[in-house]
Amino acid sequence: MHILRHLNRAKNAALRQLKFKGLNAWLNMTCRPQAWAPDKIKRILLLRLDDKIGDMVITTGTARQLADKGYHISVLTGPVCEALLAYSDAVHHTYRYDKRMSLSVLRQQRFDVVIDFDDVRNYERLRLLHRLAPRYVIGFNKSGSARYAPQLVWRDSERHITERHRAVLALFNLLPAPFRYSLGRDPSAVDALAPYLSRPSDEWIIAINPFTGSEDKDFSREQVAGLIAHLRRRNVRFRVLLIGRGDLLRRWELADAAFIVDSTINTAVEIVRSADLVVSPDTSIVHMACAFNTPLVAIYNTRRLKDSGLVGYNIWAPHYDNAVQLVIDQPSVSDLPLDALCLAVDDKLADITRQRRNGELTRCRAATSAEDYRQR
Incomplete structure (x- = not known):
């Protein structure tokens, strides 16, 4: 049965390629x-x-x-x-x-x-x-x-x-200008997140995104649990919010972290918009953080892009000053030693503290309209 399915997929792929070549040839003659x-x-x-x-x-x-x-x-x-x-x-x-x-x-x-x-x-x-x-x-x-x-x-x-x-x-003759991503605000996502944002003024929100679209880029449960335990040992008040599908996060049974059970892509946006720090592997959360200038620690491996074969950690880097990017030699992000992850987070927290003290940390949390973005 497996062989028949393989042959059928190969046949369909060959037919699609043949149809592509035929249509492309015709368009080349007529366009x-x-x-x-x-x-x-x-x-x-x-x-x-x-x-x-x-x-x-x-x-x-x-x-x-x-x-x-x-x-x-x-x-x-x-x-x-x-x-x-x-x-x-x-x-x-x-x-x-x-x-x-x-x-x-x-x-x-x-x-x-x-x-x-x-x-x-x-x-x-x-x-x-x-x-x-x-x-x-x-x-x-x-x-x-x-x-x-x-x-x-x-x-x-x-x-x-x-x-x-x-x-x-x-x-389109548009002169070079700051290239800023533009994410709107879903009122239902704001409401869903509201209970998690009620906190004392001295409590930080640390958002951790464990999952990507590829297993070799995912954090392990041990890494996330170890990082949370490390944060709890610091003499600062933290609340940890996990980003991702509720059914997957529930299986991890991490008592010291919260997550939105019925999460959506827009609740992820609101978590990133509201967090004091985001920790994530190479995935869309990195670019959401860039949209709001949210402090970020991002972990990348050296995998190549499927479509082009190019190494992705330069092309898809966070690409903003408030982010730290770690590129590891290990094949999987889950192979990164916990000590290295904790050290990167500690350094970034120290940097955020310094920026806050000096009034240097500028956020774009409320930017939702064209006028907001022009005034940044």
């Missing part, structure tokens, strides 16, 4: 790319089809700058990112992507340009672009596909992912 004219563009659709939260958090920086210049911004993405964008004033419409979805509503929008941020090349994506029929499709590393125009080349493991987004903004 006549128009000269790039940003002054004629009004309606923009951003593609984030894989529903990856970290990618979407960073994409909000591009959406913010384009929206502030008067462009009408829509996003096509999955259900989690749809929820993340529900309260974003930078995005006018969010559409939920499905391979079998009807495109009638999207086609009625008559988008002037679609921006595809991914390096992915497949039949479903090319067919979607063909059927939407925008005037332009901005794409990265899509040589040999005439449907993508303008095309941008970006493969550099030494430059941060925001540089890819800056390349897009340059096409």
